[in-house]
Amino acid sequence: xxxxxHIVLTQFRNYLYQSxxxxxxxxxxxxxxxxxKTNLLDAVYYLCFTRSYFSRTDAxxxxxxxxxxxxxxxxLKNDEAGKLVCIVRENNKKEFYANDxxxxxxxxxxxxxxxxxxxxxxxxxxxxxxxxxxxxxxTLLSQIYPGYLQQLIAYNKILQQRNSLLKAAAEHKxxxxxxxxxLDMQLCERGDVIYQWRKTFAAEFIPLVQQQYISIAGKxxxxxxxxxxxxxxxxxxELLQQNRQRDMYxxxxxxxxxxxxxxxxxxxxxxxxxASQGQRKxxxxxxxLSEFLTLKQQKGFTPVLLLDDVFEKLDAGRMHNLLHRVCVxxxxxxxxxxxxxxxxxxxxxxxxxxxxxxxx
Amino acid sequence: xxxxxxxLESAVNEFSKLPGIGKKTALRLVLHLLKQExxxxxxxxxxxxxxxxxxxxxxxxxxxxxxxxxxxxxNRLRNQRQICVVENIRDVIAxxxxxxxxxTYHVLGGIIxxxxxxxxxxxxxxxxxxxxxxxxTEELIFALNxxxxxxxxxxxIQKKIKHLPCKVTTIARGxxxxxxxxxxxxxxxxxxxxxxxxVDSYISxx
Ligand SMILES: Nc1ncnc2c1ncn2[C@@H]1O[C@H](COP(=O)(O)OP(=O)(O)O)[C@@H](O)[C@H]1O
Ligand SMILES: [Mg+2]
Ligand SMILES: [Zn+2]
Numbered sequence: 001x002x003x004x005x006h007i008v009l010t011q012f013r014n015y016l017y018q019s020x021x022x023x024x025x026x027x028x029x030x031x032x033x034x035x036x037k038t039n040l041l042d043a044v045y046y047l048c049f050t051r052s053y054f055s056r057t058d059a060x061x062x063x064x065x066x067x068x069x070x071x072x073x074x075x076l077k078n079d080e081a082g083k084l085v086c087i088v089r090e091n092n093k094k095e096f097y098a099n100d101x102x103x104x105x106x107x108x109x110x111x112x113x114x115x116x117x118x119x120x121x122x123x124x125x126x127x128x129x130x131x132x133x134x135x136x137x138x139t140l141l142s143q144i145y146p147g148y149l150q151q152l153i154a155y156n157k158i159l160q161q162r163n164s165l166l167k168a169a170a171e172h173k174x175x176x177x178x179x180x181x182x183l184d185m186q187l188c189e190r191g192d193v194i195y196q197w198r199k200t201f202a203a204e205f206i207p208l209v210q211q212q213y214i215s216i217a218g219k220x221x222x223x224x225x226x227x228x229x230x231x232x233x234x235x236x237x238e239l240l241q242q243n244r245q246r247d248m249y250x251x252x253x254x255x256x257x258x259x260x261x262x263x264x265x266x267x268x269x270x271x272x273x274x275a276s277q278g279q280r281k282x283x284x285x286x287x288x289l290s291e292f293l294t295l296k297q298q299k300g301f302t303p304v305l306l307l308d309d310v311f312e313k314l315d316a317g318r319m320h321n322l323l324h325r326v327c328v329x330x331x332x333x334x335x336x337x338x339x340x341x342x343x344x345x346x347x348x349x350x351x352x353x354x355x356x357x358x359x360x
Numbered sequence: 361x362x363x364x365x366x367x368l369e370s371a372v373n374e375f376s377k378l379p380g381i382g383k384k385t386a387l388r389l390v391l392h393l394l395k396q397e398x399x400x401x402x403x404x405x406x407x408x409x410x411x412x413x414x415x416x417x418x419x420x421x422x423x424x425x426x427x428x429x430x431x432x433x434x435n436r437l438r439n440q441r442q443i444c445v446v447e448n449i450r451d452v453i454a455x456x457x458x459x460x461x462x463x464t465y466h467v468l469g470g471i472i473x474x475x476x477x478x479x480x481x482x483x484x485x486x487x488x489x490x491x492x493x494x495x496x497t498e499e500l501i502f503a504l505n506x507x508x509x510x511x512x513x514x515x516x517i518q519k520k521i522k523h524l525p526c527k528v529t530t531i532a533r534g535x536x537x538x539x540x541x542x543x544x545x546x547x548x549x550x551x552x553x554x555x556x557x558x559v560d561s562y563i564s565x566x
Contacts, residue, residue, distance in 0.1 A: 098534065154508055158508060158512075158547050160475050161473065161475050161508075161512070162433065162474075162476050162507075164474035164475040164477075165474035165479070168477070176479060176480060176481075178480075178519055178520070179472065179474075179479065179480060179512075179516055179517060181519075182515040182516050182519065183512065186508065186511060186515070187373055324497060357516055
């Protein structure tokens with residue numbers, strides 16, 4: 001069992017200083033709009049991932065008008081007590097500690113405390129660009145494969161260097177081909193291994209999502225997912241070679257694993273173009289549930305599940321089904337937010353699980 | 361900060377331009393100088409001025425120097441056929457402190473990073489390649505920070521001297537990948553210099 005017991009938020013978003021104790025496995029959080037429900041979930045997410053699910057910079061996380069912030073949690077993992085602390089200093093320098101030991105690299109933390117967030121804007125995963133889907137896959141793979149995140153960070157750094165070189169070359173009308181070849185070699189080294197990881201992963205993940213979709217939607221809508229990558233047909237080195245002229249002309253790198261996507265189709269047509277609202281939601285939950293199940297299977301224990309405003313998204317029947325699956329059939333910690341305290345309470349009573357309500 | 365004298369204020373402003381020095385610390389330093397004899401402060405100022413004015417960069421290795429050629433290059437007891445490539449002068453000082461190295465240095469003046477606008481042309485790379493050919497260097501030892509740009513720089517230089525019969529090694533990575541040379545303790549730094557590796561093998565072993 002892995003779960004949070006106590007959390008202290010200092011100058012984090014709307015919280016100046018507040019602490020919460022979680023005594024049950026199922027935690028309902030209720031409060032009006034703007035009361036800080038999402039922020040509380042994000043604090044938990046932050047401690048699992050060393051960063052927010054939503055905001056890009058730490059400056060956005062610090063309570064307006066204050067300098068620095070701190071998140072601290074007591075938790076339980078495999079029957080052992082643990083402690084996580086994150087401090088963002090006045091100068092926005094970040095420190096992260098697990099059991100009082102400071103991390104040299106934040107990437108070492110990823111995967112030790114797995115969590116899955118489901119938030120209202122996640123429909124972007126279905127309707128948005130490929131970047132959102134890559135982000136989801138990368139977050140998941142970073143937790144599963146040690147080293148994945150480091151390779152990905154390295155790949156992105158080298159990619160930036162390569163693009164800068166191409167830009168400078170276009171400006172000065174002179175390219176240092178030796179340097180480009182070195183960067184290509186460094187990029188390929190990472191690109192090829194990342195592709196292998198993603199390919200191995202997709203072969204298991206995609207059937208799981210399709211199966212989850214059927215169970216959530218209650219019927220088979222012929223939803224077809226495929227892992228799309230330029231590396232299916234050529235190695236990273238071949239791609240860079242083939243695209244060199246074009247890359248030089250456009251001053252950016254047009255091929256590589258940074259273009260990967262998960263294509264979504266239904267009955268042979270592009271999913272987002274023809275799917276109904278209900279079908280989109282079903283696919284979103286299928287993706288998230290598969291993420292949850294994959295983590296559980298890989299880690300050998302259940303990840304923390306953070307459900308933000310899901311009541312607004314699903315009808316009562318589907319909602320009950322979903323909650324039954326994640327609260328009753330699974331034994332992990334679940335946080336659920338809602339504006340209506342009574343609706344939350346009623347849902348938990350229907351499920352007949354021990355629960356705790358936090359009212360903001 | 362309200363100061364009663366504009367002389368004081370401009371002195372404080374100058375001190376606070378130094379790295380790691382804020383206004384408060386600057387004031388403390390200036391007030392300390394005020395307590396000294398005029399002659400002493402004069403000497404302090406003169407030494408700083410002379411340091412900046414008279415210091416040169418070694419024409420051979422780009423280390424700081426009092427003459428055209430630095431004391432390390434000029435020392436005939438040191439192995440002139442061995443060149444340790446470093447990013448900056450601070451690294452020379454760190455490596456010299458270990459007393460483990462008796463060859464010569466070459467200060468690149470930075471590291472290849474197109475993102476920061478630094479290409480090979482901005483660094484002392486051409487002079488290095490020239491030097492290796494001229495001096496019949498037997499071994500080139502890279503002591504660069506273990507990160508991606510460090511690797512890029514190593515590969516690039518290695519490629520430029522492929523035609524020369526010079527052995528290329530790099531300091532062993534006792535220092536964590538992503539760490540900073542400057543902050544490594546003397547012992548680690550000394551040991552990793554002693555256990556340097558051929559560049560080919562550390563790439564595949566990582
Ligand atoms: N950095 C910050 N400093 C202060 N308040 C913030 C900060 N970031 C967000 N907030 C406030 O937090 C509130 C939103 O909290 P949120 O968790 O999204 O509420 P809920 O999910 O309950 O609707 C808003 O009132 C917003 O102004
Ligand atoms: Mg909210
Ligand atoms: Zn010299």
